[in-house]
Amino acid sequence: MKKAKKTPLESEVLMREMVMPGDTNAHGTIFGGKVMSWIDIAAAMCASRHCNNPVVTVHIDDIEFRSPIHIGAQVVIKASVNFVGKTSMIIGVKVQSEDPYTGITRLTTKAYLTFVAIDESGKPVPVPGLIPKTEDDIRRYENAKKRVQSRKDLGKVLES
Numbered sequence: 001m002k003k004a005k006k007t008p009l010e011s012e013v014l015m016r017e018m019v020m021p022g023d024t025n026a027h028g029t030i031f032g033g034k035v036m037s038w039i040d041i042a043a044a045m046c047a048s049r050h051c052n053n054p055v056v057t058v059h060i061d062d063i064e065f066r067s068p069i070h071i072g073a074q075v076v077i078k079a080s081v082n083f084v085g086k087t088s089m090i091i092g093v094k095v096q097s098e099d100p101y102t103g104i105t106r107l108t109t110k111a112y113l114t115f116v117a118i119d120e121s122g123k124p125v126p127v128p129g130l131i132p133k134t135e136d137d138i139r140r141y142e143n144a145k146k147r148v149q150s151r152k153d154l155g156k157v158l159e160s
């Protein structure tokens with residue numbers, strides 16, 4: 001049976017972490033791998049909430065570290081479904097650092113991840129369609145569509 005379409009809001013994930021000494025690199029700022037791990041977890045929870053199935057990461061693209069995050073800062077990770085295919089979902093993740101004493105926030109990282117919904121035997125299964133509702137949803141949907149196309153185009157260029 002075909003699953004009912006959903007809006008991005010229905011599966012949105014908002015996660016908050018704090019940068020502890022063990023999360024940092026030699027410069028006292030956050031280790032990039034730690035941020036990537038939080039991104040993957042937030043995005044996986046979001047994808048899984050959209051399709052109500054187990055999911056696996058198949059692709060991570062466009063991960064961009066724009067500014068460092070310092071020890072003691074709070075980290076706010078927002079994940080939402082940007083686009084869906086038949087069995088795949090593109091999840092956009094935005095990471096912000098927040099100084100808990102001033103409340104000042106800063107965009108630090110953006111990433112786009114593709115997940116596939118799987119059944120008990122690890123085979124891809126169809127996911128519900130997406131209803132981009134707000135202006136932001138529509139902008140993210142259109143950008144994700146272009147990202148899928150440009151990845152296909154790049155694949156052709158690299159193969160030839």
Ligand SMILES: CC(C)(COP(=O)(O)OP(=O)(O)OC[C@H]1O[C@@H](n2cnc3c(N)ncnc32)[C@H](O)[C@@H]1OP(=O)(O)O)[C@@H](O)C(=O)NCCC(=O)NCCS
Nearest residue numbers: 055056057058059084085086087088114116118122123124
């Ligand atoms: C996910 C998996 C089951 C898909 O199997 P597959 O035989 O490639 O399946 P398909 O070719 O039918 O592709 C399924 C979907 O994934 C998409 N996909 C597969 N590989 C992809 C990639 N590298 N990048 C983006 N999308 C990809 C396909 O476009 C297709 O999307 P659609 O159904 O929405 O059109 C298999 O690739 C796998 O198990 N990968 C390992 C996942 C993993 O271990 N991740 C790390 C830990 S979570």
